[in-house]
Amino acid sequence: MPGMTYAQVEQTVLETLRPARLKYWAVVALVFLGLLTGAACWAYQIAMGIGVGGHNIPVVWGTYLINFVFWVGIAHSGTLISAILYLFRAGWRTPIARAAETMTVFAVCIAGLFPFIHLGRVWMVYYILPYPNERTLWPNFQSPLVFDMVAISTYLTVSSLFWYTGMLPDLATVRDRATGLRKKIYQIISLGWTGRYEQWRHYSRAYLFFAALATPLVISVHSVVSWDFALGIMPGWHSTIFAPYFVAGAIHSGLAMVLTLMIPLRRIFHYEAFITEDILDNVAKTIILTGLIVGYAYIVEYFLAWYSNNAVEQESFRWRAFGHYSLEFWIMVICNTVVPLLFFFRKVRRSIPWLFTISILINIGMWYERFVIIVGGSAHDFMPNAWGLYSPSFIEYGILMGSFSMFFFLFLLFVKHLPSVSITELKEGVYQGGSHVL
Amino acid sequence: MSSEKHVMALFEDDAQAASAIEGLAGYPWKLERVHSPIPSDNILHALKMKKSKVGWSTLAGGIIGFFSGIGLAIYTATEWNLIMSGKPVVALIPFLIVGFEFTILFAVFGNVVGLLLQTNLPEFKSLQNYDEKCSGEHFGLLASCAEGEETRLMAYLQEKGGEARLI
Numbered sequence: 001m002p003g004m005t006y007a008q009v010e011q012t013v014l015e016t017l018r019p020a021r022l023k024y025w026a027v028v029a030l031v032f033l034g035l036l037t038g039a040a041c042w043a044y045q046i047a048m049g050i051g052v053g054g055h056n057i058p059v060v061w062g063t064y065l066i067n068f069v070f071w072v073g074i075a076h077s078g079t080l081i082s083a084i085l086y087l088f089r090a091g092w093r094t095p096i097a098r099a100a101e102t103m104t105v106f107a108v109c110i111a112g113l114f115p116f117i118h119l120g121r122v123w124m125v126y127y128i129l130p131y132p133n134e135r136t137l138w139p140n141f142q143s144p145l146v147f148d149m150v151a152i153s154t155y156l157t158v159s160s161l162f163w164y165t166g167m168l169p170d171l172a173t174v175r176d177r178a179t180g181l182r183k184k185i186y187q188i189i190s191l192g193w194t195g196r197y198e199q200w201r202h203y204s205r206a207y208l209f210f211a212a213l214a215t216p217l218v219i220s221v222h223s224v225v226s227w228d229f230a231l232g233i234m235p236g237w238h239s240t241i242f243a244p245y246f247v248a249g250a251i252h253s254g255l256a257m258v259l260t261l262m263i264p265l266r267r268i269f270h271y272e273a274f275i276t277e278d279i280l281d282n283v284a285k286t287i288i289l290t291g292l293i294v295g296y297a298y299i300v301e302y303f304l305a306w307y308s309n310n311a312v313e314q315e316s317f318r319w320r321a322f323g324h325y326s327l328e329f330w331i332m333v334i335c336n337t338v339v340p341l342l343f344f345f346r347k348v349r350r351s352i353p354w355l356f357t358i359s360i361l362i363n364i365g366m367w368y369e370r371f372v373i374i375v376g377g378s379a380h381d382f383m384p385n386a387w388g389l390y391s392p393s394f395i396e397y398g399i400l401m402g403s404f405s406m407f408f409f410l411f412l413l414f415v416k417h418l419p420s421v422s423i424t425e426l427k428e429g430v431y432q433g434g435s436h437v438l
Numbered sequence: 439m440s441s442e443k444h445v446m447a448l449f450e451d452d453a454q455a456a457s458a459i460e461g462l463a464g465y466p467w468k469l470e471r472v473h474s475p476i477p478s479d480n481i482l483h484a485l486k487m488k489k490s491k492v493g494w495s496t497l498a499g500g501i502i503g504f505f506s507g508i509g510l511a512i513y514t515a516t517e518w519n520l521i522m523s524g525k526p527v528v529a530l531i532p533f534l535i536v537g538f539e540f541t542i543l544f545a546v547f548g549n550v551v552g553l554l555l556q557t558n559l560p561e562f563k564s565l566q567n568y569d570e571k572c573s574g575e576h577f578g579l580l581a582s583c584a585e586g587e588e589t590r591l592m593a594y595l596q597e598k599g600g601e602a603r604l605i
Binding site: 005006007010130136137138139141142146147150151154157158161162165168169172173175176177187191192193194195196197198199200201202203204205206209210213216217220224424427428431 | 452471472473474475476477478481482485487489490492493496507510511514515517518525529532533535536538539540542543545546549550552553556557558559560561562563564565568570572573574575
């Protein structure tokens with residue numbers, strides 16, 4: 001932030017918290033309508049039974065599990081940007097870290113809903129909780145589904161606490177500039193933070209530990225999600241490459257979502273001075289890396305199928321590329337690995353329309369990646385007489401739309417009520433003499 | 439017995455604030471608190487503060503978490519002591535995953551609890567003698583002195599570049 005003062009930084013961020021215009025509330029109402037549609041679809045499914053979805057034998061895992069993996073993936077780049085890049089002292093992360101962390105929290109919340117939705121009888125969800133019951137039947141801790149429950153709930157708790165702790169000094173700044181009821185609310189949620197040196201001393205240390213703990217956690221979470229598939233014996237799933245493949249894919253989609261969110265955010269809230277073209281350029285460069293890792297994983301999967309000399313595995317991968325879902329497969333390959341290569345050109349990385357378009361294409365590609373893995377795997381397993389096809393029902397599309405609406409609804413509320421850029425970290429960027437870690 | 443007086447000085451620069459903190463040691467005045475919008479190394483060194491011990495509660499949380507996770511998995515497995523698919527009842531490798539997740543979860547709980555305990559948050563009393571400019575662009579220094587000394591204290595802080603006022 002060359003040439004900026006603390007006051008200018010503060011003013012720019014606080015400006016975003018001014019009472020919203022009618023246009024903002026119209027957009028909020030629109031996405032809320034989408035959210036209600038999704039909720040209505042779920043309510044209908046609860047009333048009528050899980051059969052209203054397109055699931056069948058053999059494809060028992062459909063869009064609900066696709067959406068689950070997709071949203072967990074989206075959640076990953078928030079932690080990459082806020083924790084991993086923090087540990088690497090990558091200064092360019094600062095202006096986008098808060099929004100990315102927020103994205104993480106909301107995306108995990110939405111991801112966490114899908115096992116409930118997929119369950120059908122949602123009121124039975126407590127069966128997975130480890131509690132003593134009359135039959136002494138506990139959850140099986142050898143099952144990847146139980147690992148998943150533990151990992152996702154840990155990730156949600158940790159990312160929420162990380163997000164809130166990181167925001168404390170900023171909440172105090174907002175409190176000090178607010179009046180009336182707003183001031184009282186911010187006073188409570190800032191916990192009486194005054195920026196005393198005793199507070200900074202412990203806070204900086206605790207923040208560092210948060211980052212250090214979140215880093216292995218983020219890698220473990222998507223590894224655990226991948227084991228939901230890889231620990232099964234299904235052809236196309238039972239692969240040791242799944243954990244790194246899923247982690248790279250998650251970061252790939254998450255970074256794309258960061259671009260999708262940041263580009264309108266910087267334009268609407270005049271954040272051009274903070275979220276500069278250089279920062280978007282760096283995100284695009286990181287996407288090239290994750291795209292290449294994902295592309296490598298696609299190739300290795302085919303190599304493993306060929307090298308295994310296993311006819312079932314080979315047929316599974318042949319069918320992926322040329323079978324019923326070949327269109328989805330090629331969308332996946334092109335959007336996730338070919339399109340990001342355009343970022344090798346500086347002009348593309350510096351063009352906002354290109355960045356925005358490519359980010360959306362990657363997200364489409366990543367959603368289809370999960371479709372290809374989940375549906376493609378179970379539709380075409382060992383026995384030809386058990387093969388089947390699947391297409392999502394309107395109820396599933398409604399719930400999918402509801403999940404996106406919920407995500408944007410929460411994000412829209414966030415940007416107008418909480419500082420969407422870290423004021424403190426930006427001020428630290430302005431400050432030349434000190435370093436962040438005490 | 440004379441009563442204490444408090445003076446708040448606001449500095450635009452952390453180096454000036456650090457210099458004022460270091461200089462205070464030579465006077466019979468007491469440095470009560472220092473507030474700042476960002477953590478500053480200059481002020482930290484002037485205050486001669488030790489490293490935070492918040493890491494110990496993080497470590498304690500992590501250890502408790504690891505054994506809780508592993509313990510829960512082992513306990514529940516032995517409650518239904520049946521070999522399935524030839525796998526051992528107490529299967530350490532999958533249980534390590536549960537142990538790992540619990541380690542992180544409890545370490546973070548320990549981190550948060552340690553932070554709250556060491557910073558005394560939530561705490562709203564400090565807001566009474568607090569200048570809101572300290573969350574903006576000023577470094578605030580609150581010092582106390584005996585009654586009658588306040589003019590000298592204010593003069594000292596102003597000489598160091600601060601904007602001093604009695605509170």
